[in-house]
Amino acid sequence: MSKYNLNMLSAEGQDLDTVDKLCKKILGILSSDEVIEYMAIQKKLVVTISPDAWTLTNKRVIISRQKNLGMSTDFESHEFSAIQELKSKEGLMNANLIMLSKSLEYKLEDVPKSQAKKFAAMTTNYLSNHAHQTNIIQSETEVATTVNAHNDSPTPEDDKLTQTLQKLKALYDQGLITQTEFETKKNELLSNL
Numbered sequence: 232m233s234k235y236n237l238n239m240l241s242a243e244g245q246d247l248d249t250v251d252k253l254c255k256k257i258l259g260i261l262s263s264d265e266v267i268e269y270m271a272i273q274k275k276l277v278v279t280i281s282p283d284a285w286t287l288t289n290k291r292v293i294i295s296r297q298k299n300l301g302m303s304t305d306f307e308s309h310e311f312s313a314i315q316e317l318k319s320k321e322g323l324m325n326a327n328l329i330m331l332s333k334s335l336e337y338k339l340e341d342v343p344k345s346q347a348k349k350f351a352a353m354t355t356n357y358l359s360n361h362a363h364q365t366n367i368i369q370s371e372t373e374v375a376t377t378v379n380a381h382n383d384s385p386t387p388e389d390d391k392l393t394q395t396l397q398k399l400k401a402l403y404d405q406g407l408i409t410q411t412e413f414e415t416k417k418n419e420l421l422s423n424l
Contacts, residue, residue, distance in 0.1 A: 245270060245272045245346065246272070249272055249282060249284075250270060250272065253270065253272070253284055253286070253295055253304075254267060254270070256295070256304055256306075257286055257293060257295070257306070260293070260306060260308070261288065262290070264289075265288045265289060265290050265291075266288060266289050267286055267287075267288055268287045268288055268289055268353060268357075269286075269287045269349060269350055269353050270284055270285070270286045270287070270346075270350075271284060271285045271328055271339060271342050271346040271347060271349075271350040272284040272342070272346065273339060273340065273341050273342060274325065274341060274342065274343055275341045281297035281298075281300055282297065283295060283296050283297060283339060284339075285328060285330075285339050285350060287350060287353055287354055287357070289357070290310065290311070291308050291309055291310045291311060292308075292309045292311075292314065292317070292330065292354060293306055293307070293308050293309075294306070294307040294308075294309070294337060294339075309330065309332060309337075311357055311358055311361040312361065313332050313333060314330060314331070314332055314354075314358060315331045315332060315333060316330070316331045316358075317329070317330045317331075317350075317351055317354040317355060317358065318351055318355075319342075319344075319347040319348050319350070319351035321344055321347070325340075325341045325342055325343060325344060325347075326342050326343070326344045326346075326347035326348070327339065327340045327341075327342065327347070328342055328347050328350060328351060392420060392424075395420060396417065396420060399413060399416055399417060399420075400413070
């Protein structure tokens with residue numbers, strides 16, 4: 232299975248060479264079941280030698296910041312669970328992508344409007360699906376916990392046995408009975424189960 236489709240990723244006016252270079256760098260940090268879904272690339276009105284970009288995978292958003300005129304790249308990963316909102320804000324010529332996490336706000340400026348809209352819509356869809364799956368898992372966990380708590384409730388006999396064993400252990404710990412006496416009485420109590 233291919234980790235990215237270059238033609239699909241460059242359908243919104245992204246530069247093919249830039250998309251390909253970024254994808255090759257990002258492939259090194261993807262998990263085995265992770266796929267690049269879409270990429271929004273900065274495009275300033277003046278020449279952009281090394282644009283910043285945001286990449287959407289099926290598991291997270293990856294922020295790529297170019298350094299040293301594109302010779303190196305910093306990556307910052309944001310799992311869907313840490314993202315509160317991602318939106319597109321249109322300007323006169325381009326748009327900005329804005330991502331709110333639990334504690335910070337991130338912004339990618341000067342993104343072509345079509346890329347920003349598509350990236351925001353796709354990410355919002357993933358966030359919605361992730362929230363839905365999280366709610367299902369939490370509900371299943373709560374049901375399982377309730378069932379286990381009900382099934383694991385000690386009966387009065389179990390509770391009495393536990394108390395007796397704890398008292399017996401306390402006697403042994405205090406040196407009032409020997410280890411042989413402790414083991415004999417414990418085995419006797421447990422054999423009655």
